[in-house]
Amino acid sequence: xxxxxxxxxxxxxxxxxxxxxxxxxxxxxxxxxxxxxxxxxxxxxxxxxxxxxxxxxxxxxxxxxxxxxxxxxxxxxxxxxxxxxxxxxxxxxxxxxxxxxxxxxxxxxxxxxxxxxxxxxxxxxxxxxxxxxxxxxxxxxxxxxxxxxxxx
Amino acid sequence: xxxxxxxxxxxxxxxxxxxxxxxxxxxxxxxxxxxxxxxxxxxxxxxxxxxxxxxxxxxxxxxxxxxxxxxxxxxxxxxxxxxxxxxxxxxxxxxxxxxxxxxxxxxxxxxxxxxxxxxxxxxxxxxxxxxxxxxxxxxxxxxxxxxxxxxx
DNA sequence: CAGTTAGTTCTCCAAATAAAGAACAAACTT
DNA sequence: AAGTTTGTTCTTTATTTGGAGAACTAACTG
Numbered sequence: 001x002x003x004x005x006x007x008x009x010x011x012x013x014x015x016x017x018x019x020x021x022x023x024x025x026x027x028x029x030x031x032x033x034x035x036x037x038x039x040x041x042x043x044x045x046x047x048x049x050x051x052x053x054x055x056x057x058x059x060x061x062x063x064x065x066x067x068x069x070x071x072x073x074x075x076x077x078x079x080x081x082x083x084x085x086x087x088x089x090x091x092x093x094x095x096x097x098x099x100x101x102x103x104x105x106x107x108x109x110x111x112x113x114x115x116x117x118x119x120x121x122x123x124x125x126x127x128x129x130x131x132x133x134x135x136x137x138x139x140x141x142x143x144x145x146x147x148x149x150x151x152x
Numbered sequence: 153x154x155x156x157x158x159x160x161x162x163x164x165x166x167x168x169x170x171x172x173x174x175x176x177x178x179x180x181x182x183x184x185x186x187x188x189x190x191x192x193x194x195x196x197x198x199x200x201x202x203x204x205x206x207x208x209x210x211x212x213x214x215x216x217x218x219x220x221x222x223x224x225x226x227x228x229x230x231x232x233x234x235x236x237x238x239x240x241x242x243x244x245x246x247x248x249x250x251x252x253x254x255x256x257x258x259x260x261x262x263x264x265x266x267x268x269x270x271x272x273x274x275x276x277x278x279x280x281x282x283x284x285x286x287x288x289x290x291x292x293x294x295x296x297x298x299x300x301x302x303x304x
Numbered sequence: 305c306a307g308t309t310a311g312t313t314c315t316c317c318a319a320a321t322a323a324a325g326a327a328c329a330a331a332c333t334t
Numbered sequence: 335a336a337g338t339t340t341g342t343t344c345t346t347t348a349t350t351t352g353g354a355g356a357a358c359t360a361a362c363t364g
Contacts (some may be wrong), residue, residue: 006266013259021173023352034263039274043311056353058312079310079362087277094284097253101246107165111186114158122191125239128303132246135299143295147287151280175322195341208323210342231332231340308363314356321350328343334336 002049006035010050025052025060030069033085040073040084068093091144098140105133154201158187162202177204177212182221185237192225192236220245243296250292257285 002010010031017027028050033041041049046057061083064070068089072081108130115123154162162183169179180202185193193201198209213235216222220241224233260282267275 003266009259009262009266016256016259019173021171025352034260034278035266037268037270039271044309053354054311055313055355059353062312081310087274087281090277090281091284094253094281098250101249104168107161107168108186110161114155114161114187116189118189119191122239125242126186129239129242129246131303132243132299135302136295139295139298143288143291144284146291147284150287151283177322196339205324206341207325207343211323214342233340306364309361311359311361313358315354316356317352317354319351319353322348324345324347326343326345328341330341331339333338 002035009035023060023063025050025056026064028052029057029060029064029083030085033070033083040082042080042082044080046083095140095144099137102133102137105130105137108133154187161187175212175215177202177208178216180204181209181212181216181235182237185222185235192234194232194234196232198235247292247296250295251289254285254289257282257289260285 010028013031013034014024014027017030018024029046032046032049033039036049043054043057043061046052046061047054050057061070065072068086070083071086072083074081108126112123112126112130115126117123162180165183165186166176166179169182170176181198184198184201185191188201195206195209195213198204198213199206202209213222217224220238222235223238224235226233260278264275264278264282267278269275
């Protein structure tokens with residue numbers, strides 16, 4: 001059994017993800033795989049730790065794998081899958097999240113094209129937002145470079 | 153009536169927001185206020201343009217105002233409220249979104265405190281993620297400065 | 305081949321969401 | 335005072351969602 005503290009942390013991580021439109025169980029599983037000492041769990045362990053049905057876990061794991069947040073490895077002589085977070089590529093994920101902010105940029109472009117010149121000040125704000133999003137996108141790689149440098 | 157193009161754009165912007173956990177109508181209203189030539193709309197106009205009930209609009213507008221995405225102004229001799237996006241502070245909003253990415257950092261800190269040393273490599277990844285998030289937070293202001301400079 | 309293990313798929317159900325509609329209220333108008 | 339405008343609030347309803355549980359399957363095990 002997991003400590004009260006870890007269980008509570010898993011729930012909070014779950015809620016955190018829920019607030020961002022992630023299915024509840026998916027958030028819990030990510031929390032579980034973070035706090036588990038082994039950093040991995042079998043299908044059955046996930047069912048037992050989180051006290052949910054196999055079907056729910058099956059679905060959640062498939063989505064998590066499709067999204068690239070979770071993967072599994074196997075061990076010789078063991079048919080079980082050992083699911084784990086794909087933290088190795090956290091920089092890629094982070095970059096994706098940063099770019100996602102800028103995803104609004106293409107909508108804003110379309111908005112600008114659809115708008116007339118009645119409200120130049122408003123249009124100007126939208127243009128600025130676009131510019132910043134594009135600027136941000138160009139700066140992301142150097143942001144990571146700077147970080148790596150600062151880490152030695 | 154709005155052009156087919158604008159209606160379709162509003163819907164896509166709505167879906168974009170839905171995917172991020174925003175209530176459907178809230179996303180549509182934000183889309184509407186973006187594409188409307190006047191960049192503002194009365195309560196009744198929102199009801200008519202989007203073809204939804206007054207109660208739905210009332211609730212959505214209240215939430216949007218609470219979240220600071222929408223505000224209204226009035227005009228002398230007119231009791232109507234003219235709702236509009238609060239784009240003026242888009243830099244503040246953008247900063248909040250960037251910081252939100254880093255919000256995971258505090259959870260990661262807790263995870264680290266709850267974890268033992270069994271998986272040093274995994275722990276190391278988490279530490280790196282924390283470090284980058286913290287680094288990102290410190291860099292946000294200069295990011296905006298750089299942008300302003302690049303804009304002259 | 306009978307039984308287990310590890311997971312999937314399908315059907316069903318409870319709860320949460322989102323919005324409709326009607327009644328209501330406050331402020332203004334005539 | 336009676337009616338209108340501009341919303342709000344309350345109750346109800348349709349839809350979506352998330353997960354339970356059972357039946358199923360594929361792979362292995364003895």
